[in-house]
Amino acid sequence: MSDPVQTAIAALFCTSCLVRILPAFVPLRIGPRQRRYLERLLPAAVFVNFAVYLVYSEALREPVAALASLAVVAGMACFDRLGVLATAVLGTAIYFGLVRGLG
Amino acid sequence: MNIVMVQPHGILRRVAPAALAIVPVSLLFGVLAARADWSPLEVLAIGLLGFSGSGQFALLPLAESGAGFATMLLVTASINSRYLPIAYASATRLPTPAGQRVCLAHMLGDEAYAMERPHDSGASLWAIRTSLFVAWVLAGLLGALLGHLVPAAWLGREVNLGYPASVVLMYLSAAQLRARLWLQVRGRGRGRGRGRGRVLAASALCAGLSLLLIHLLGPVYFWIPGIGLASLILWRAGL
Secondary structure (H helix, E strand, O other), rough: OOHHHHHHHHHHHHHHHHHHHHHHOOOOOOHHHHHHHHHHHHHHHHHHHHHHHHHHHHHOHHHHHHHHHHHHHHHHHHHHOOOOHHHHHHHHHHHHHHHHHOO | EEEEEEEEOHHHHHHHHHHHHHHHHHHHHHHHHOOOOOOOHHHHHHHHHOOHHHHHHHHHHHHHHHHHHHHHHHHHHHHHHHHHHHHHHHHOOOOHHHHHHHHHHOOOOOOHHHHHHOOHHHHHHHHHHHHHHHHHHHHHHHHHHHHOOOHHOOOOOOOOHHHHHHHHHHHHHHHHHHHHHHHHHHHHHHHHHHHHHHHHHHHHHHHHHHHHHHHHHOOOHHHHHHHHHHHHHHHHOOO
């Protein structure tokens, strides 16, 4: 196994221990404010950063194709138009179509 | 307390639609991981030990960019933090023996939680969670094997093979933001409009600051301050 992949597997296993296994053994009471933070705000903060990271890293390679494709994908998800698989096919087709067309 | 006894056909009928729905997603993960040079054994291991859709997809680009353990843990723990309240809420249904408790807790997923009923027996929980877990893990492995079947020579050297993973992650990110921020705005008329305006303004500010942090710190080290700043902004915006 390669090092980065081992690290990824270890990180996800530790995550499962923290968020799924530990709560089964440690009785804690979560207040509504903490619950709101854990359920909504912290994941939302991660996903905002993810979206920016994806746009940044893909736009460095193919700016026009990546921006157009990712904008369509985000729009589809926001308007709940297609499922993840159909959108993945559409977004990938737009990207490679534009890369080929513009290149 | 009324305990509902296991009826295999009944449980199967309950689980089958969700199990079928997660198979293509896990299959896709396996294919993309294989294209990113993950071996079938690695895909099997992350499915067994990680068992997290968005967490697994999120780790593909992070592993490729050489992100460290702390960054990966922060990102995946934040994405999966929604399990904390779900795990607490469903802990009372778990059997008492520690080994069984650990296994069942680890196999908790959104679909299982949505499908379980308060009076389900321990055996029902085993049937539901194991079915979904096995479907996820095996589909990922199958995807990895399929991904390795496509000869590298068929693809040009400059083809961006990681792009489909970025597309899936963008979809998941946008869908999660819609569910956690946009759809949570209550009220009607102007009040709702103001609430949605606040969501858009706060999200745009978070995105702008993340971009600035990537520019200043680079795409490996921006994560922790980026997530910290964004959660602070969303909190202060009263979302």
